[in-house]
Amino acid sequence: MDQTRIRVLVGKPGLDGHDRGAKVIARALRDGGMEVIYSGLHQTPEQIVEAAIQEDVDVIGLSILSGSHMTVFPRVKELLKEQNAVDILVMGGGTIPEEDISALIKGGYAEAIFTPGTPTTDIIEWIKRRVKQKEGQG
Amino acid sequence: MSEDFSRWQKSYPEKKERKGPFMTVSSVPIEPLYTPVNTPEINYREDLGYPGEYPYTRGVRRNMYRGRLWTMRQFAGFASAAESNQRYKFLLSQGQTGLSVAFDMPTIMGYDSDHPRAYGEVGRVGVAIDSLQDMETLFKDIPLDKVSTSMTTNAPASILWAMYIVAAEKQGVPADKLTGTIQNDILKEYIAQKSWIFPPEPSLRLITDIFAFARDNVPKWNTISISGYHIREAGATALQELAFTLADGFAYVEAGIKAGLDVDDFAPRLSFFFNSHTDFFEEIAKYRAARRIWARHMKEKYGAKTEESLLLRFHTQTAGCSLTAQQPENNIVRTAYQAMAAVLGGTQSLHTNSMDEVLALPSEKAVQIALRTQQVLAYETGVANTIDPLAGSYFVEALTNQMEEGAEEYFRKIEEQGGVLAAISENFFQQEIADAAYRYQKEIESKARIIVGVNEFQTKEKIEIDLLKIDPEIESSQVRRVKELKATRDNLHVQNTLDALKESAMSSDNLMPKIIDAVRSYATEGEIVSVLKEIFGEYKEQAVF
Numbered sequence: 001m002d003q004t005r006i007r008v009l010v011g012k013p014g015l016d017g018h019d020r021g022a023k024v025i026a027r028a029l030r031d032g033g034m035e036v037i038y039s040g041l042h043q044t045p046e047q048i049v050e051a052a053i054q055e056d057v058d059v060i061g062l063s064i065l066s067g068s069h070m071t072v073f074p075r076v077k078e079l080l081k082e083q084n085a086v087d088i089l090v091m092g093g094g095t096i097p098e099e100d101i102s103a104l105i106k107g108g109y110a111e112a113i114f115t116p117g118t119p120t121t122d123i124i125e126w127i128k129r130r131v132k133q134k135e136g137q138g
Numbered sequence: 139m140s141e142d143f144s145r146w147q148k149s150y151p152e153k154k155e156r157k158g159p160f161m162t163v164s165s166v167p168i169e170p171l172y173t174p175v176n177t178p179e180i181n182y183r184e185d186l187g188y189p190g191e192y193p194y195t196r197g198v199r200r201n202m203y204r205g206r207l208w209t210m211r212q213f214a215g216f217a218s219a220a221e222s223n224q225r226y227k228f229l230l231s232q233g234q235t236g237l238s239v240a241f242d243m244p245t246i247m248g249y250d251s252d253h254p255r256a257y258g259e260v261g262r263v264g265v266a267i268d269s270l271q272d273m274e275t276l277f278k279d280i281p282l283d284k285v286s287t288s289m290t291t292n293a294p295a296s297i298l299w300a301m302y303i304v305a306a307e308k309q310g311v312p313a314d315k316l317t318g319t320i321q322n323d324i325l326k327e328y329i330a331q332k333s334w335i336f337p338p339e340p341s342l343r344l345i346t347d348i349f350a351f352a353r354d355n356v357p358k359w360n361t362i363s364i365s366g367y368h369i370r371e372a373g374a375t376a377l378q379e380l381a382f383t384l385a386d387g388f389a390y391v392e393a394g395i396k397a398g399l400d401v402d403d404f405a406p407r408l409s410f411f412f413n414s415h416t417d418f419f420e421e422i423a424k425y426r427a428a429r430r431i432w433a434r435h436m437k438e439k440y441g442a443k444t445e446e447s448l449l450l451r452f453h454t455q456t457a458g459c460s461l462t463a464q465q466p467e468n469n470i471v472r473t474a475y476q477a478m479a480a481v482l483g484g485t486q487s488l489h490t491n492s493m494d495e496v497l498a499l500p501s502e503k504a505v506q507i508a509l510r511t512q513q514v515l516a517y518e519t520g521v522a523n524t525i526d527p528l529a530g531s532y533f534v535e536a537l538t539n540q541m542e543e544g545a546e547e548y549f550r551k552i553e554e555q556g557g558v559l560a561a562i563s564e565n566f567f568q569q570e571i572a573d574a575a576y577r578y579q580k581e582i583e584s585k586a587r588i589i590v591g592v593n594e595f596q597t598k599e600k601i602e603i604d605l606l607k608i609d610p611e612i613e614s615s616q617v618r619r620v621k622e623l624k625a626t627r628d629n630l631h632v633q634n635t636l637d638a639l640k641e642s643a644m645s646s647d648n649l650m651p652k653i654i655d656a657v658r659s660y661a662t663e664g665e666i667v668s669v670l671k672e673i674f675g676e677y678k679e680q681a682v683f
Contacts, residue, residue, distance in 0.1 A: 015243035017332030071258030
């Protein structure tokens with residue numbers, strides 16, 4: 001594994017085809033010096049977790065605009081647990097109302113949720129900081 | 139005059155301008171002033187014409203809104219058919235003049251609500267329709283001979299259209315009385331909306347089958363809504379939206395002709411769907427250029443003979459991608475400006491977004507404001523009093539010409555690649571869109587572009603609006619409903635219709651009659667799609683970002 005480059009899987013789970021945000025973020029992260037794998041559309045949580053483990057990523061970023069976030073995030077977390085890959089950080093964004101964001105973070109299903117209007121620079125900074133923190137703990 | 143213009147140019151206080159750049163939403167630079175000197179000469183007869191006359195720049199109808207206002211058609215649908223039926227009745231009672239159905243992701247992608255891939259998605263972004271039974275519920279007590287309905291369905295459009303036709307038949311309304319639209323625009327799915335099922339060739343076959351079936355059985359129906367809306371939402375510029383949509387349109391015309399149809403047999407029922415984004419004048423120019431380009435190509439390239447084949451009739455939706463999660467009430471203002479641009483651009487039909495749509499599907503209160511926005515526009519602002527009021531504006535005519543020239547350049551680029559299908563497989567459109575989306579985001583982050591409430595004029599706020607919530611129980615009850623249907627219908631009959639459909643799919647028969655038979659037997663959407671998937675295969679994209 002390349003120690004200097006953070007590896008991120010940008011995932012589009014479920015049937016939602018809205019990929020503008022996911023792609024802009026993928027590109028921004030790549031421009032920000034990270035290795036980015038884009039999962040493509042219509043992925044199941046199983047496919048995303050499998051790809052994340054195979055690609056040995058530090059972070060999974062889920063983009064969900066279809067309202068299915070309260071089932072997808074927990075499912076991804078569950079699968080990571082089953083596969084002993086809980087060191088992979090899970091975060092995301094999309095059409096996710098405030099109270100669901102609180103529920104997801106408090107429930108431990110996501111580390112952070114970035115909603116519309118977030119500058120990509122904020123996301124890059126967050127990932128760098130959090131991954132560094134995690135490596136410090138590892 | 140040009141001497142005077144030079145004098146003016148030299149005296150223009152450029153150094154005293156506010157911080158730029160002065161550009162459209164699409165990053166097109168704009169001059170401080172447009173005069174006869176720095177704008178192209180317009181030949182009224184050839185470039186503008188009269189409304190309802192070639193090249194239709196000024197409008198497709200002779201009397202436009204003096205004859206009939208645009209249809210106020212709010213896109214709606216959520217949870218189950220029963221809930222959506224209630225919302226449709228509410229909207230009609232509030233003065234909406236046409237219906238527009240939003241389906242949930244499983245219905246859009248061809249899965250029944252009880253399919254594993256539908257888990258967590260039933261009824262969330264639209265209404266769940268699994269079978270004719272749901273379609274009947276959706277339109278209960280809504281007379282389908284009195285109201286026109288647009289359905290946003292693409293890959294499985296043939297199936298949902300069949301359900302609508304049979305639901306109407308059960309109301310006693312024959313197919314030849316039905317008015318409405320199915321979106322049915324698969325090319326833009328590969329390019330932007332990404333809700334495909336089958337690969338391009340069999341998808342085009344389904345579309346030309348629909349063209350032919352409508353010609354013979356449902357003549358008042360718009361068989362396709364060739365869309366730029368989604369292309370724009372994915373990040374395209376106004377020019378890309380215009381050019382890619384019209385290129386798709388020409389591809390459908392060619393597909394119809396290749397399938398053996400006479401262009402005048404199906405072209406009159408092609409319709410369009412554009413976005414209305416926040417740059418007021420850019421959008422108006424886009425719509426006017428669209429009409430002129432379409433008419434010119436249809437007449438000169440495709441040899442269309444009847445007038446109806448030359449008319450670019452369109453529905454507009456205000457830009458979802460322009461709405462902000464921050465200070466959502468500001469979205470009411472954005473939507474109002476966008477609606478005005480659409481009307482000044484001559485749209486036939488309009489949906490105005492609700493202010494809360496960045497966060498959820500529209501609440502009743504928010505959609506009422508959105509509808510009132512159209513009504514204030516129609517009845518209070520005076521914009522509908524005269525036809526194409528901005529014609530002759532140096533600025534607007536310059537922009538309109540610029541749009542047309544830019545579109546023609548894109549058509550050449552697409553031709554060079556071998557046409558729309560080839561360009562899709564090369565990811566041409568997708569890369570252009572991704573590049574434009576990225577540039578737009580960078581402009582916001584560098585503050586070259588100001589978005590009120592997002593990167594300027596921010597407030598620390600707690601969002602206090604009441605959002606629509608989809609009860610998870612909706613999914614469980616829908617799953618029960620479709621399971622019960624499958625258990626209680628005549629399953630032998632269903633299987634027979636599915637077998638007959640499979641046979642037809644393997645031949646070159648028109649598939650609509652067999653799809654209608656299957657639907658009438660209460661085969662589910664998922665079952666019909668599964669049969670077609672077997673024969674047609676599934677599409678897989680090679681994603682670029």
